[in-house]
Amino acid sequence: MATVAHKGDPNWWRGAVIYQVYPRSFQDTTGDGIGDIKGITQRLPYIASLGVDAIWLSPFFTSPMADMGYDVSDYCNVDPMFGTLADFDEMMEEAHHLGLKVVIDQVISHTSDQHPWFIESRASRTNARADWYIWADPKPDGTAPNNWLSIFGGPGWEWDGVRKQYYMHNFLSSQPDLNFHNPDVQEAMLGTVKFWLERGVDGFRLDTVNYYFHDKQLRNNPPVVYDPQSTGLETDTNPYSMQNHLYDKSQPENIEFLKKLRALLEEYDCRTTVGEVGDGDRSLTTLAIYTSGNDKLHMCYTFDLLSPHFTAAHIRKVVSKCQEIVTNGWVCWAFSNHDVVRHVSRFMETADEREPIAKLAISVLSALRGSICLYQGEELGLPEADLAFEDLRDPYGIRFWPAFKGRDGCRTPMVWQSGKPHGGFTQGGKTWLPVPAEHVTLAVDAQEADGDSILHHYRKTLAFRKAHPALLDGDLTFLDTQADLLAFIREKNGERLLFVFNLTREAQDFPLPAALAQSHPLPMPGYGPAVEDGSVRLKPFDAFCARV
Template identity: 60%
Template sequence: MNVQTNATFSKATKATSDWWRGGVIYQIYPRSFQDSNGDGIGDLKGITQRLGYIASLGVDAIWISPFFKSPMKDFGYDVSDYRDVDPMFGTMADFRDLLDQAHSHGLKVMIDLVLSHTSDQHPWFGESRANRENPKSDWYVWADPKPDGTPPNNWLSIFGGSAWQWDARRLQYYLHNFLTSQPDLNFHCKDVQDALLDVARFWLDLGVDGFRLDTINFYFHDAQLRDNPGLPMDQRNASIAPMVNPYNHQDHLFSKSQPENIAFLERLRALTDEYEGRACLGEVGDAQRGLEIMGEYTRGDKRMHMCYAFEFLEKRALTAAYAKQVFDQLEDKAGDAWPCWAFSNHDVQRHASRWGLDDAAIRQHAVLMMCLRGSACLYQGEELGLPEADVAFEDLQDPYGIEFWPEFKGRDGCRTPMVWAAQDEQSGFSSSRPWLPVSSAQAERAVDRLEQDPQSTLHHYRRAIALRHTYSALMSGAQTGMSQIGSVLTFTREDATEQVFCAFNMGSEPAELELPGGDWRVIGEDLGGVRGEGTVTLSAAQFCLLAREKR
């Protein structure tokens, strides 16, 4: 192998309409990002203040978790007004300013649309529950009890217990896949679909660049309300709900992921396509068929642009064998799907703690993320290598964690405030006591401290993101030849102009690897990539990246 260094390849360029393909998206949990007014809760002005920092990472877009009006029973994922900002986060003028400032920094803005359900405080639900004859009587999923008064079927809520709640006004049950205060909309009603598409149009007209679509496979339910079958113990996993939750006892064949959903997704995509350069990212919540559904929902050019499932958000470690298994299944079930990968988000334990990663492994995983085929989501603080925060029971806010404590501690540990300044009060997040306590362990990795060290995790993430944007093959090229050789994962990314060979030792012991022959150039040395010729020995958490132009 002829190894050369300091190669300069043409920077990957993306058409405006195609920015999402291979793009890097930075997720912001607004109540925990930056507080601008001293009330202890992050807000839109706080995000605007930090846009320069976000742009410095080199990401393509931001995804902002819900900031709509809400009673905040599920922290904004229970919407009471889709067309306004909750005063907790600011005003519509604040959002417009954020949007303008983000665009001036070259950042796309995606907002988190929660369409499967609303808050029980939404006017739609208030009207629907009033009686069985009003114009919105069928806008939510209502059903009569069984003759003995029990719920219509055996469906379960992700937050524990029955997915049905009795309503004394209508003398019927309503469906809630999440909290009882989050009634599910009835997508079998076309008026509901039209109303939600109008919501999407409102934000598209305002200038947002796309949507992250919460629980995209929960939109439709089985119209016959058939019981879900039980799920054998050996098929249960905790990717969607903790194992202490009875939700894992069912195969959710009828309560979600219904075939009628495809037609609605095509309506949503058609609306989005009326606007140049907009994109839809769907969250697929299904422990058994996530990749298959991802393939269905992204097939062709009339459905979602991209989707992500939960394969890399599980507690199960990301080994070479598991990575290959996931991509083999993806190829088998959804070969033309465009995935979007995330290792951490606002619903799961941060991956540095979840997988027990040391600093070297954190860095390696960052590079791996930037090399895999698909788009990438980074969760705020991930670039700092933040561990999960330890939140005491008396400080918990998440109803999910309060319900299943102590076996499952909920989602507060990944939602604690962003740490900006190590020595400042509340680590620079707020001037007053925040809604969740600042983690002292996280404060040690605050932005100001890591900025001063050129070899810090923060600068490493910047270099990894820059690597992805430098090579068009890493952005949007094909992925071929994925192999697992012991603890080493190898694959090649390629497009019409270049190839990039990637090898990652995901194990704890050194591994020797034979490198491909030919006129390859070593890349990624500034990220810790290893040089080699003929063969290379990769220590634990080491990697080797090679590139060449195609002739």
């Protein structure tokens, strides 16, 4: 087992850039068409070359893979498709050698139905783990205990003929939810966290961190009330959005458990947590609660910027609200991850906008106050893959096709070599998801050879961010603009930087306020708008920076 001395800045995570690796799709070394841990180790120098601080590994634990590893059957082992614990130790040692922290995905709100705990729990109502999951009797007419729904479609309850009870599942029926009201469950889950802490990991990305507890009274969720004057009755393809989820997640009891989790991490040096908060329009409020007081989570991210909106108004609204309510916590921003359509596809209207939007997006992200999560392939400007139904592996997409195509389009294999089959991802004949031809032309080697590529822009932009401490954790103050521009000042220890971003498809002018008239333009990678007659002249998808 790798032994690592964790020394240095305990607050390394504040303003850090974290690169998410989806192990299935990063690099295959065995020829089976599925990425593995040895492949990650092989590509660590590339990740380090980007200038990021840490990697986040999506689940690699033993699993039946009904939900691509988010259905865990053994929290303390590596699934054979990815390798072994020894492979993981080797990977982590190499990451640390390269100066990269290692953050792993901890999925503790639910397990696989193949986990030994659930197999025992469903066997009877009197066994030692009978109360480790959320069991409830049916209504007199045999229907589910309440109206809770699964995110993946249908009721949030599944009937079990052995116990003659329903069990709760927020996701697939093969992903039963753990009963965190049981102290033994809490201790067991903290034990799985300690296993990896002892192994030397630097932190945990906590999947669905606000889903741990449920309402013990099993009260029905009320419907969402829409304002017909402003929105009308708007729902997406999933009825889950029609409920106001007051009782099946985000319960107050979660606060004390997060404090227990933080107390465990405090026993180790320089570790961190980043929680995933999915709570509708309450997400930022939940984030504020979960990261406040320096005794719960270190940071969280929400889905507010993982939306279709790449506008100055939207970003300002989200960041302003965050600054208003997250007064002593910390946020982690992202435009893409393994659960959403890749952001260049969400933001662009035509194919020729892919490159300028990809470059501007990382420039905006790097200028915001908070930490950053990047998702593999976004540094290449990869668009969402358009897959045929027969190629889908995501149960979420299969369930709601064709209205919703699922998450496979952002999970296709990474492309390394433009002249190799499957973009150099594997030497085998087939990949677990198809590699789009348009991705292969954007492979790493092709972009390494082009000094103006998106890949080089990412490297230069992340280096620019690291060179200016004000961008890591300095204050952020928005400026009023007459046009649809995003303008703000970042400030720390006497360094004041003005940023202006034109996210529109038309040229815009930003008149410099009198107090900023003597600003000194600071070259920002990829951008250099002209300043004429006291105004910054920005082209479409342009950016400006100055010392003020």
